[in-house]
Amino acid sequence: MGLLAAAACSDQATGPRLTSLQGALAGVMQVQGRHTPQLLRVPGVVGTATGIDPSGHAVLVVLTQSTDVTGIPGVLENVPVNVRVTGEFQALTAVVAPPPGGRVKLTNLIRPVPNGVSVGNNLECAAGTLGTGVIIGAQTYALSNNHVFARENDGHVGEVIVQPGRFDSKPRCADKTPESQLGTLFDFEPIDFAGGNNTFDAAIALPSTPLTCATPSGFYGSPGTTVIPASPGLPIQKVGRTSGLTTGSVALINATVTVNYGGGRVATFVNQVITTPGISRAGDSGSLIVTNDAAANPVALLFAGTANGTTVANPIGPVLSRFNATICQG
Structure with missing residues (x-):
């Protein structure tokens, strides 16, 4: 877990700097796509993604369950390969009660029904x-x-x-x-x-009961309606049942990960967003991830994570397209 936490701080890229990297990131994604099937066959590998290293270069990132995973190349098609220890990704339904405190107890019955409960x-x-x-x-x-x-x-x-x-x-x-x-x-x-x-x-x-289409008072309020594509370093926030309001940033994009749903059920997800640690806990599944600014525009739908709060989320654009939906504003 420590390797990911240490590396996450380096994912804070500025907008202009990131714009100059778009071509490099796209090239890494192509290499990632060609090599992901073989990388996922390495015991202990739980995913691959594209990101930015501490020196500001686009890199292919291999996600592992532990520090003792071997057989991962250091370079693929002249693209540097970084290894990050995330642990296993799991679907985040509730298994424990949320901690006490917070602005509003999001596990209470609340009417009308707000986001984040x-x-x-x-x-x-x-x-x-x-x-x-x-x-x-x-x-x-x-x-x-x-x-x-x-x-x-x-x-x-x-x-x-x-x-x-x-x-x-x-x-x-x-x-x-x-x-x-x-x-x-x-x-x-x-x-x-x-x-x-x-x-x-x-x-x-x-x-069958009214929705407010906004978080409870004291959080970020109503989400915006403009879908924002995830990019490394994008500041984000979310409100969820267990951990309430948390903030961080997008760490990795174009992730392919295996997610454990329990009961022997494992699923592979592609084109996912991975956050910095501390965003989610069990019970936060379903939270809307939005930009950490006044607009609070939608970025992704949270659904899985690791023990240190590193989160996997679905880009919200394809989700809305699947249901032919738009974001409701409160």
């Missing part, structure tokens, strides 16, 4: 995060992950979605419907656990 499928004792409201046609929907709303492909349209998720009920796992009902599962993108590539872990719910 605990949600889940009523057929399981779990909890993730409501990322944001989205608009499809004239209707508002709630956006989160497949593994939060749709039970990792096992859900069916019409299943009850609750706020908070049942993991956060008192007593824990109690069925508090109809009071806790947020709405019903409306649509989701299936996750391929059979070895194919995935691009996002996302689902939407049709609400």
